[in-house]
Each structure stands twice: as C-alpha cells, then as structure tokens.
Amino acid sequence: MRHLRFRFLALGVVLMLAVPLVAACGSTTGGGGTTTGKTIKVGLVTDTGGLNDKSFNHLAYTGLLKAEHDLGVRGDVLQSVTQTDYVPNLTHFAAQGYDLVIAVGFDMQVALGQVSQTFPNTHFAIIDGSPTDANFNPVPRANVLSLFFREQEAGALVGTVAGVLEKDQKTPKPTGVISAVGGQKIPPVDRYIAGYQWAAKMADPSIKVLVGYSNDFTDPTKCSGIANSQFGQGSDVVFQVAGGCGNGALQAAGQKGVYSIGVDADQGFVDKSVIVSALKKVDVATFDAIKFIQDGSLPPDYQATGEAPCVASTRSCTEFLFNLKNGGVGYAVDNLNPLPSDVQTAVTNLENAIKAGQQTPPETVS
Amino acid sequence: MNALLIILGLFKSPDVYHSTLTYGTLLLLPALGGVISERSGVVNIAMEGMMLTGAFFAVVADLAWHNVWLAVLVAIIAGGFMALIHAVVSIRYHADQIVSGVAINIVAAGLTVFLLNQFYGVQEIGSVAPQFLIPNIKVPVLDAIPFIGPIFFEQNLVVYIAIILLVAINIILFRTRLGLRLRAVGEHPSAADTAGINVYTLRYGAVIASGLLSGLAGAFLSIGLSNTFVPNMTDGRGYIALAAMIFGKWTPLGAFAACLIFGLGQAIYDNTSIIPISPYFLSMLPYILTLVVLAGLVGRSIPPAADGIPYEPGNE
Amino acid sequence: MATPSAPTTERTASADTPTPLSRVIAYLRPMGTPLGSVLFAFVVGAIVVVATRGNALLAYESLACGGFGIFCQNGENTALQLSNTLVFTTPLILTGLAVAVAFRAGLFNIGAEGQLVMGAIAAAVVGIKLGTWPALILLPSVLIAGTLAGAAYGGLAGVLKAVTGAHEVVTTIMLNYVALWASRYLIIGGPLQAPGAFNASPPVAAGAQLPRLVPLNNNLLFGLPQSVFTAYTGIFVSLFGAAIYFFIMRRTALGYEITAVGQSQRAARYAGISVRRTIVVTMLISGAFAGLAGAVVLSGLSHSLVDTYFQDTTGFDAIAVSLLGQNTAIGVVLAAILFGALHAGGQVMEADAQISHNLVFVLEALVLFSLAANFLRTFKFRLPAFGRSPTQPAELEAQDVVVGAADEPG
Structure with a gap:
C-alpha cells in the first residue's frame, strides 16, 4: 500500500513538472536587441x-x-x-x-x-x-x-563647510570634533567620507573626524545611536552616509541641537538640523x-x-x-542659508579647484 | 587592551547609562509581555512579530492622522490583534505554541512589507514630522541633578511608562489575587479550574496583554526612537526580549535586569566610532554572553510547569 | 506517511473494509492535512490581496508562472522558471530534513539558518585553502566539512539542552546571530575577504564546485542561452540526503529512539533509551543536514562566501517545509518543491502583478497556522509534542524534564 501511495505521489510530481516542460518547448524568447529610439x-x-x-x-x-x-x-x-x-x-x-x-x-x-x-x-x-x-x-x-x-568631490565640499564652521567656532558647540556615520565600509560610502575628512582637515588642520559604521542602510535607530555617541564625544556636525539609516543621525542631531549633513539627495526637509547636503544624482x-x-x-x-x-x-x-564638473555630484545649501561668507568662499574655491583639476580628493578613508 | 580601556572610559559619562536605559526599556516591554504570557502557561516567542506589527501601524496611523497618541493606540491594538491570533490558535485550537509563534513572526515580517507596498506603492513611506513623535520628557528639577538627572530624567515618555508598568506588573503578579490566579493557571491549570478559575479567560487575557505591551514597544521603536518604518526594523529585538525573560527566570524585575545587560551591549556598540574592534565582532558579544549565561544556569532555568501545554478540561 | 510506530485508528478502520473508494481515501488521507492547509493559505492569502485592492487571480497566475512556468502573461520561459525553482528547492530540502529530524525527537531546531551559515563558512574555507587538491577529493571534502561544521553547531545546542536544560529554541536563536555576525566578520575586513572584493570571499577552486545541470555556455536551450539555467547538481545531494533521512528513520534503531524520545521522554527512558544521548545525536544530525545545505549552495551556486545570510530565510522556511511534509522524507521533498516554487514565483509576481513578494511569507505563515491549529480536523494529524506529551499530566511532565536531566548522569 505504501509503495502504491509513493508511486501516486511521484506521478503527481512528474505531471506537475512535465506539463510546463512540454509547454516550454513551444515558447521561444530571444535575447534583446536595440530598436532605435522610440519605446524601449x-x-x-x-x-x-x-x-x-x-x-x-x-x-x-x-x-x-x-x-x-x-x-x-x-x-x-x-x-x-x-x-x-x-x-x-x-x-x-x-x-x-x-x-x-x-x-x-x-x-x-x-x-x-x-x-x-x-x-x-x-x-x-x-x-x-x-x-x-x-x-x-x-x-x-x-x-x-x-x-x-566621484562621491569624494561632494564629500569634500560639505567637509569644507564643516571644517570652516568648526575653525570659526560657528558650530553649535565648537569643540574641534566632527563626525560621519557610514552605512558600511564599502567604496561608494568611503569615497564620501574620504573627501569629507580630507577637506575638513584642510580647512582646520587640528580638527578631529570620528567615523562610525552602522552596518545597516535602513534602520534609523542604529544610526541615531551611533550619532548620539559621537555627539557625546564632542562632535557637533554629523555627516550621514547611510541612506535611510542615516536619517536617524539627522534626526538625532536635531534633538541634540547640533548640525547635520544630508547625503545623496537634498535632505533639508528631513530635519531642521541639516545645514547642507552632499548630492549624488x-x-x-x-x-x-x-x-x-x-x-x-x-x-x-x-x-x-x-x-x-x-x-x-x-x-x-x-x-x-x-563629477562636480558635469554636475553629477554637488552640494545643496539647506537650513543654514545663506552660508557664512567665508564658508561659502572656501567651498566655491575648492569647487573651482576640483573642477579645474588642481585639487583631487582622496578615494579612501585614511 | 586599548579597546578595553576605551570601553571602560565610556562609563565616566552619563551618556552610556542613558542609552542603556533607553535600549533596555525597548526590550523590557516585550519581555514583560513574555513574562505575563508564559506565567499563564502560554509559550510566546512571537513578541518580535507583534512588535514589528505595532511599529508599522504606528507609522501608518501617525502619517494618516498626524496624532501621536492615536498612533500609539493603533500600534498597541495592532500588537494586541496579533496576540489574539496567537491566543486563538494556541488556546482555542490547542496548536503547538512555538509553531504558532514562528508563524506570527513570519506573517508579521511578510505582511508589513506587503502592506507597505500596497499602501504606499513602491514610493517611500515618508517620515513622521518631529512634532508628531513620542516626546522626550525632561522632568523639571530632577533633571538638574548632576549625572543622575541626564540618565533618568531626560528620557522618552515611553521609558517612564515602561518603568511604571514594570512596578505595576510586578505587584499584580506577586501581590494580588489576579496575579495568584494567573500563576496558578500557568502551574496547575486543572487545580485552578477546579477552584473555579476560568483558565481560558486568564490565558487569553495574558496573551493579549503581551501583544499590547509589544505593540507599545513597536511604537516606541518607530515613532519614538525613529521617525519611520523600515522593513524588519525590530531586527531580532523580540527574540532578545525572549532571552531576557528566561534570564530573568520569568520575573519582571529579573527580566528588566537582563534587558539592561542587552541594552548596555547596544550602548557600547553605538561607540563603534572610537572602539578599535571589528564592529561585527562587537555585535556578536551580547549573543555569546547570553549563551554563556544560559549554559551557566544549570538546572535553575525552570519555566512555569504548564508552560506550553494546551489546557483541555478533563484530560488529567 | 505517518510514523511507523503511530498508525492512526482511521487507517486501521478503512483497512477492515477494503472497498476501492476507501483505499483511495486511505492513500490520500495523509496528504489531506497538508493539501488542506495549503488550500487554506491560498484562500486567506487571496482575501488579503483583494482586501488591499490587489488582483488575486493575477497574483496567483504570476506566482504559478514564476514557480512552474505555467499561466505566464509576459512570455516568461518555462524552463528558466523551473530551473529557478530547483535552485530554491535544493537547500530547502536539506534544511527541511534538518528541522524534521529534530521535530521527530520533540526538539525545535530554529537554528537551521545558523548551522547553514557555519556549513557555508567551513565549505568556503576548505574550498579556498585546499583548492589545489584534486576535484575527486576536494569536492567531497567541501561537502563533508560543511556537514561537520553544521553538525558541531547543532550539536552545541543539543549539548546545552541535554546538560543544562537550556531550551534549544533560545540557544539556537542566539547561535543564529553569532553565526550571522561571524560570516560578516570573516568577509568584511576579516581573514576570508577576497582582494578586490568588499564583502565576499574569493570563489572556491573549480574542483570544489558542484557541477551545473547544463554546461556554462551560450548554446541555445529551450530558446535561451543555456548559461541562464543556474540549476545545479546539488539537487541530487539533497535527494540523497532525503534517502539517508528515510533510511535512518525507518531502518535503524537510532531512528526508533529518536521517534520514541519525541513521543514521550518518560516512556523512552523506561524503554532504556538514553534521552540525553538521543537529544545530542538528534541535534548533531539536524545540524549536519543544515550545514550540508550551506555547503551545497556555496559549492554549487554562490561559489564565494557572500554577505547574504542576514536576508536569507532558508533556515526558517525549513520549519514550514518540515511541518508541511509531516516530517517524512518524501513529504519534505514535495514541500520544498512547493516553497521553492513560491519563492521563485514571488519575484515574477512582483514584476508582473505588482504584488510584493512578501505575500509568499504571508502564505507560508498561513500554512503554519493551519497545520499547527489543525483547523481541518477532518483528517487527524498530531504535531509532535515538544519535549512533553500533552496527554500527560502537566505537573508530572514538568518534573520529568527537570528530574530527568538530573537523574541521568553522563
């Protein structure tokens, strides 16, 4: 009896698999070819x-x-x-x-x-x-x-903003510390942070840049936790490079009354603490x-x-x-509008220098 | 060695204690739910799913009505509804409670993303504006106490509520008739039945209570600590709460202590920017710690006697 | 399909009056509950879709298209869809067996995912570090390494249960997280990270790779370049695993002991079976199946250790697979085909019907509810009692667990 039952089951499975197989022989789908213009x-x-x-x-x-x-x-x-x-x-x-x-x-x-x-x-x-x-x-x-x-070019511009503000003691709690929260230690993220770090140090050689990774691109709680700990270490400007997770860092900055920097899109609407955003279009x-x-x-x-x-x-x-030159990356001024004139000057100078090839921000975090 | 010194250095600032309390509370609510449910004799590993459901509906309601209190209420009800399913399946239909719990967790993970898709298309769900989030409350006067003030009196509203619930549940469970009956149902359901206690009513109530608490925790997560919903955002916290409950030997205060240990783990992880250890390694630690403690609790981790056994009158 | 030691009364009754109709019913009866619960899941799932203003018919058509290549609306290639289903099914069979063997002993192995990860890690290490070995030795070594690593990891939970009484559900959940983070640690900044990669190990040597079902070239097969068919010979390893499972459970004393412990630890002890030993051995076997699943996927499909396990649900889907398969070898295989098809189909459903693939998880949970609650009582089927028999007085059984752990040294 048991054997019969298995045979019945096996038959069922074979049928289930065979019917579509037979159908497959009839259908043909080729690889795509480009039709010039029109509806692709x-x-x-x-x-x-x-x-x-x-x-x-x-x-x-x-x-x-x-x-x-x-x-x-x-x-x-x-x-x-x-x-x-x-x-x-x-x-x-x-x-x-x-x-x-x-x-x-x-x-x-x-x-x-x-x-x-x-x-x-x-x-x-x-x-x-x-x-x-x-x-x-x-x-x-x-x-x-x-x-x-070239995320590092956008990162450098917002890094200049943070660096000059910190040097001028125009940040909410000037202590000479800024920070970044990355989603994961991967090249697109690190290029942003590398430029940020590089430019901030160029603007203010004594500045300390804290870098933390959340290992997450979606959960805001993780990034807010890391940002809060960085605030505890004295950071008063945080650059988020962690997508939806990083929005938590922006929110945390708002609650602590410090500055934050948005990423990828113009994030000024996410939180009032967002002073500028690094854009990647x-x-x-x-x-x-x-x-x-x-x-x-x-x-x-x-x-x-x-x-x-x-x-x-x-x-x-x-x-x-x-890149900056063709407008594929850039920055947007958000809730610190207009930027203090020396900050704006420094940013514009660096932007021109990068476009002209006189300055090349690094790709990797030092 | 260096890393250890840095970690020890963290304890000089109130920040790490503050975060520990916040994260601990987030775990405490579902852990309390677990205590109540299991004390009544119903195994509950579904806090994860109930919490996730609460987190999702809190954001949906808050975005729709711009009212944080309504959103919290909706989250609590949503958690309670998931618990009701667990209750019906495991009490009425005598299902295996672990399987039912697994099913709740799977359905919550799937349904929230499915509904996210159906409600908002493939667009972003959007963020809740700051004024519609569960507020942080500074307790006047007390928050000025050095060191202590920032730790205990500048917390989210839910933290205060959770502490009150902790005390209340501890009293109810061990100092009232209701608590006695609940524990009786979890230890000797047939004796309780004979004594005229309605086993089913108490168990339903206990399981639903666990859902309400988990739903509140979900709201705390999504519109308290965060401002939006992301798929699977509970990230295993319901399971950690489960472990905390067992650590705490099915008592509210014990569970709270365990929650604080896990909260501390998360609080330390937050300082990954200054700790020179692989963050992945750091992430492993709370779980290894749990295993070590579980392994050390030889013969002492004893659940309520009738935990997990469906009650069938006359089956004794 | 029922366990040999527990023939149901209904079957005996129908055997007394062997009319053709009753025979057919007797054959179908064990399949009644699973089929009924799948039907239940699809009906409730359809209600959910319709309630959220979706098109349930289109959803299920595209699901069937993605899974089996039938009812396709957009010219999907049937053979390709079947190949995708097979890719999903291959590890599900093994993890399903892992959970099933634990169920038989009354244990709930929720840690198949962690054991799978450990299996994959071990397979990757062997496949990379011993890459110069000849394929004839290397490939089996890779699979055995995965099996042993999974067994050790599952066995750890078994030992904790047997020695300290720590509930396997909690320990395996913790072990899952440890394994997941370990895998990430190894490939991101850790010792297994490949040069040039950011979150992956190097691929294992060619000799460590399970061959594909069709060669990797662009000759046309069913109208497509045949390299698109990623199905691989791991399916035979899985089926072999199912045969091993069948053999252990039906033909060995160990199988009998496992089942006996699952039905009543107390009775098993009276029968002279060491409950502790059986628990540890069961978890070893369970972990071995799950570890093999990890090794098979690594060897046959992904080739590198990649950062995928946080999203991977193979170890959790296995719970539904084993329950739907009623913990039998053939049942697990059939259930794995169904869930493999659902997962493969979910992607097509999303593309063609704009319904989130997460509906598949909803269906999976509904199957579980239906099986657990046994809504369809027409067909009698009892879940294994997890560590305790519901028919025993509660107090006695609870003491049994505690005392039992103490009165059986070694």
Whole structure:
C-alpha cells in the first residue's frame, strides 16, 4: 500500500513538472536587441536594500519614473531579497528581451559580469560598479555601461563647510570634533567620507573626524545611536552616509541641537538640523543612461580621461563618470542659508579647484 | 587592551547609562509581555512579530492622522490583534505554541512589507514630522541633578511608562489575587479550574496583554526612537526580549535586569566610532554572553510547569 | 506517511473494509492535512490581496508562472522558471530534513539558518585553502566539512539542552546571530575577504564546485542561452540526503529512539533509551543536514562566501517545509518543491502583478497556522509534542524534564 501511495505521489510530481516542460518547448524568447529610439523596455533590478531604501535604489527608480514620463519608455522593477536573486532577476529582464537592464549597486558586479556575458545583445547599466568575473576582477564589456560617481568631490565640499564652521567656532558647540556615520565600509560610502575628512582637515588642520559604521542602510535607530555617541564625544556636525539609516543621525542631531549633513539627495526637509547636503544624482544618471540607450544622446562631459569613447550609433559604452564638473555630484545649501561668507568662499574655491583639476580628493578613508 | 580601556572610559559619562536605559526599556516591554504570557502557561516567542506589527501601524496611523497618541493606540491594538491570533490558535485550537509563534513572526515580517507596498506603492513611506513623535520628557528639577538627572530624567515618555508598568506588573503578579490566579493557571491549570478559575479567560487575557505591551514597544521603536518604518526594523529585538525573560527566570524585575545587560551591549556598540574592534565582532558579544549565561544556569532555568501545554478540561 | 510506530485508528478502520473508494481515501488521507492547509493559505492569502485592492487571480497566475512556468502573461520561459525553482528547492530540502529530524525527537531546531551559515563558512574555507587538491577529493571534502561544521553547531545546542536544560529554541536563536555576525566578520575586513572584493570571499577552486545541470555556455536551450539555467547538481545531494533521512528513520534503531524520545521522554527512558544521548545525536544530525545545505549552495551556486545570510530565510522556511511534509522524507521533498516554487514565483509576481513578494511569507505563515491549529480536523494529524506529551499530566511532565536531566548522569 505504501509503495502504491509513493508511486501516486511521484506521478503527481512528474505531471506537475512535465506539463510546463512540454509547454516550454513551444515558447521561444530571444535575447534583446536595440530598436532605435522610440519605446524601449527598461528593467531595473534593485540590490537587497529594495526600493524603500531612501537611498540609491530609490533614486534610481525616480530616474526610471522620469524616463517613463519624459521619454515614453516602459519601465519594470524587480527587488532582490537576497544576493542569490541577482542573477535570476537580471536574467528575467534580459531573457524577456528588455532593451536595457539596470543593476543598482556595486553589490551586483559579479552577477552582472555573468549575465552580461550570457546576453551580449542586451544593454546593461550598473550604478556604482562595473562588471567583474568571479574573482572580482573588472571585465569591461561593450554592452555594459558603468555609472560611477566621484562621491569624494561632494564629500569634500560639505567637509569644507564643516571644517570652516568648526575653525570659526560657528558650530553649535565648537569643540574641534566632527563626525560621519557610514552605512558600511564599502567604496561608494568611503569615497564620501574620504573627501569629507580630507577637506575638513584642510580647512582646520587640528580638527578631529570620528567615523562610525552602522552596518545597516535602513534602520534609523542604529544610526541615531551611533550619532548620539559621537555627539557625546564632542562632535557637533554629523555627516550621514547611510541612506535611510542615516536619517536617524539627522534626526538625532536635531534633538541634540547640533548640525547635520544630508547625503545623496537634498535632505533639508528631513530635519531642521541639516545645514547642507552632499548630492549624488543617481536619478539623473539613470535617466541619462536610459536616454543614451534610447537615442544615443550623451550627458555633458561624462567621460573620464582614458576611457574608450562611447559609440552613439551602437549604444556601446563602458563608463559614465559623474563629477562636480558635469554636475553629477554637488552640494545643496539647506537650513543654514545663506552660508557664512567665508564658508561659502572656501567651498566655491575648492569647487573651482576640483573642477579645474588642481585639487583631487582622496578615494579612501585614511 | 586599548579597546578595553576605551570601553571602560565610556562609563565616566552619563551618556552610556542613558542609552542603556533607553535600549533596555525597548526590550523590557516585550519581555514583560513574555513574562505575563508564559506565567499563564502560554509559550510566546512571537513578541518580535507583534512588535514589528505595532511599529508599522504606528507609522501608518501617525502619517494618516498626524496624532501621536492615536498612533500609539493603533500600534498597541495592532500588537494586541496579533496576540489574539496567537491566543486563538494556541488556546482555542490547542496548536503547538512555538509553531504558532514562528508563524506570527513570519506573517508579521511578510505582511508589513506587503502592506507597505500596497499602501504606499513602491514610493517611500515618508517620515513622521518631529512634532508628531513620542516626546522626550525632561522632568523639571530632577533633571538638574548632576549625572543622575541626564540618565533618568531626560528620557522618552515611553521609558517612564515602561518603568511604571514594570512596578505595576510586578505587584499584580506577586501581590494580588489576579496575579495568584494567573500563576496558578500557568502551574496547575486543572487545580485552578477546579477552584473555579476560568483558565481560558486568564490565558487569553495574558496573551493579549503581551501583544499590547509589544505593540507599545513597536511604537516606541518607530515613532519614538525613529521617525519611520523600515522593513524588519525590530531586527531580532523580540527574540532578545525572549532571552531576557528566561534570564530573568520569568520575573519582571529579573527580566528588566537582563534587558539592561542587552541594552548596555547596544550602548557600547553605538561607540563603534572610537572602539578599535571589528564592529561585527562587537555585535556578536551580547549573543555569546547570553549563551554563556544560559549554559551557566544549570538546572535553575525552570519555566512555569504548564508552560506550553494546551489546557483541555478533563484530560488529567 | 505517518510514523511507523503511530498508525492512526482511521487507517486501521478503512483497512477492515477494503472497498476501492476507501483505499483511495486511505492513500490520500495523509496528504489531506497538508493539501488542506495549503488550500487554506491560498484562500486567506487571496482575501488579503483583494482586501488591499490587489488582483488575486493575477497574483496567483504570476506566482504559478514564476514557480512552474505555467499561466505566464509576459512570455516568461518555462524552463528558466523551473530551473529557478530547483535552485530554491535544493537547500530547502536539506534544511527541511534538518528541522524534521529534530521535530521527530520533540526538539525545535530554529537554528537551521545558523548551522547553514557555519556549513557555508567551513565549505568556503576548505574550498579556498585546499583548492589545489584534486576535484575527486576536494569536492567531497567541501561537502563533508560543511556537514561537520553544521553538525558541531547543532550539536552545541543539543549539548546545552541535554546538560543544562537550556531550551534549544533560545540557544539556537542566539547561535543564529553569532553565526550571522561571524560570516560578516570573516568577509568584511576579516581573514576570508577576497582582494578586490568588499564583502565576499574569493570563489572556491573549480574542483570544489558542484557541477551545473547544463554546461556554462551560450548554446541555445529551450530558446535561451543555456548559461541562464543556474540549476545545479546539488539537487541530487539533497535527494540523497532525503534517502539517508528515510533510511535512518525507518531502518535503524537510532531512528526508533529518536521517534520514541519525541513521543514521550518518560516512556523512552523506561524503554532504556538514553534521552540525553538521543537529544545530542538528534541535534548533531539536524545540524549536519543544515550545514550540508550551506555547503551545497556555496559549492554549487554562490561559489564565494557572500554577505547574504542576514536576508536569507532558508533556515526558517525549513520549519514550514518540515511541518508541511509531516516530517517524512518524501513529504519534505514535495514541500520544498512547493516553497521553492513560491519563492521563485514571488519575484515574477512582483514584476508582473505588482504584488510584493512578501505575500509568499504571508502564505507560508498561513500554512503554519493551519497545520499547527489543525483547523481541518477532518483528517487527524498530531504535531509532535515538544519535549512533553500533552496527554500527560502537566505537573508530572514538568518534573520529568527537570528530574530527568538530573537523574541521568553522563
């Protein structure tokens, strides 16, 4: 009896699996090819932060929405739950013939390296990273566009604000200590903090910069805790580089009556303590990437020296670099408006120097 | 060695004590809920899910109505509702209480994000404005006491409420008839039944109370310490509360002491900017500490006798 | 499907009158509760979707599309969806077995996730550090290392339970967190971090990798470059694990002891079974299955130790898998296929129906509620009693636990 029962079960499973298999033979889906201009299909794959990360995933989605509205493209999104989802999610869009598949976040570099090889006729873009092999070595591919940002340039400008304010003793509790809360010790975060640290020390050589990492990009409680401890150590300006988590640091600064600095987007609305924000225009970059794939138009001064020039006719390109010069990164003055004149002067001077190539902020935290 | 000195140095400032009390309280509320529930004989590992549900609905209500008190009420009710499910499934249907607890935690994690998506689309949920958060209260005069004042008298409103609840629950549990009956139901349900005590009513009440407390803790988390909801924001705090309850040998005061130890762990972690140890290593410590203490409590960690056993009249 | 030592009275009754109809019912009866609870979950899930102004039909169609490649609206490739389901199913079978064997002994192993992580760490260490070994030795070593690491980690909870009486639910929750943070520590700034990577170890040597089901090249298969099919031979390891489980539970004295302890520690003790030893051995076996799951995924799919375990739910989904599979080998395999399909399908549901993949977790919890509460009492099925038998007087049993731990030295 028992054997019969198992046989029955096995039959059920076989049927369950076999029916769709048979159906599969009928359906064919090819890799995507670019149709010039007009309505293209764009797939966006988030990293595990998801669309609600109040950070780059969200900004990338904002860029996609704008492209849907302004360019008439069709956009779809897949949110990754775990890193195991990256390959299937990228594959999902590529296999269905999407014209452009955007991977958000450097976390997806290996997955993108793999999928972009499988679908050489599909265009891919990746924010904050470039395709790599399994050993994490970059593998430039003609069908992958890397969207890189010089976060350290934006970090340097807000670092100057903090440094000069501290030197002038114009911060709420001037003690010569400022701080930063990072989400995780990863390059896009550290570039911000490196620039911040570098510029603050340039403005005020005796300044102390505390750096803490929350290991979290979403939970505000974690970042507020770290920020509060930094306030306890004398910091009276905190720079958040931790997405939604970092909003907790801004909030904590408001409660303690000290200054804070927003990140990625203009965060002046998040808390009254936000004096300036460091901007990283992921939304603009996403939009520009979509536009490039649709009609071959390039954003201004997008290329780093030494990179192969993009080919508009085939939409092939390896890298867009967003920096101060082309407006891809920058700063916004928020609730300390206008900035004290010497602060503003210092910021403008540094901005011009960086644009002119006379100053180069470091990429790594010292 | 250097790191140890830095950590010891933290204790010179009131900040670390203040944070310890804040984080400890956040754990205390669900831990108290666990004590009440398990004292009545219903195993409750679902504080995590109840707290998460409370945290979510607190933000939803606060954003919708711009009224923090209403939001706290909604959070408490939401936590209570999750507890009611646990109560019905485990008391009425005699389900395995651990499985039911796991299910509550899974459904809370899934449902909050599902609803987040349904309510707000893929847009951000948004942040609650500062004036609609649970306020911090400075107690006049007392907050001026050096060192002590900043620790005890500049806390969030919920901290004061939690301490009052702690005292009240301790008295109710050990000094009143209701408490005696509740404990009787958890130790000898059939004897209690014979003595005319309604086992089911008390157990329902106790489980729901655990949900109300956890819901309040959720509100404290999302619209007290934070100003928004993020997926899975309780981050295992309900499980830590569970461990604290067992540490505290199912007593309110013992649980509070354990909560303070965990709170201290978090407070020390907050100083990661100045402690030269891998933060990941630091994060492991409270859990290792728990294991060591659990391993050391040989034969002394004894739950209420009927904890986890569904009551069926006439089954004795 | 019921345990051999606990035939239900209903089955005996139907065997007395072997009409064809009653036979069919007898075959189907053990599947009644699981199928009923899945149905219950889908019905309530549909209500939740509709109540929040979603389209339940579209949601379930896209879920079926993502899981099994049927009812697809947007030209999804059926073979690709089945391959994705298989990828999810592979570790779920093993973690499901891990939780199931503990259930059989009346233990609740909520720590499968931590044991899985430890298995993955051990597999990564062996696969990287001993990468020069020939594949014939290296691959088995990687899998065995994962198994042993998981076993040790599960066994730790077992020892704590047997020696100090510390409840395994609490200890395994704590052990989970320790394992998760350990994995992160190792790959971010720790000794396993790969040069050039920021939160990953180097990949294990090629010889340490379980082969894929289809070779990694761009030849077309079912209309797609075949490198998209990430399904790997780990599924055979999982099925082999299920066979081992079947063998242990049905053909060995150990299996009998485990079941006996699960049904009543008191009775088991009278029968001369060492309850403590059985608890430790059960947790060793349980951890071994979970550790193997971690090793299999690392060896066959991710290749590197990556920072994914904080989001990974394989060890927790296993609870639903084992309960739905009624702690039997074949049941666990079938349940793992279902949940693997749900997880694979959740992504497609999100893309095609704009319903959050988190609905899958809601469904999973509903299955658990339904099984635990046994809403569908038409079919009798009793959950294992966790450490105690509900039919025993409460006071006696509680003493039994405490005294039992004391009166059995060694």
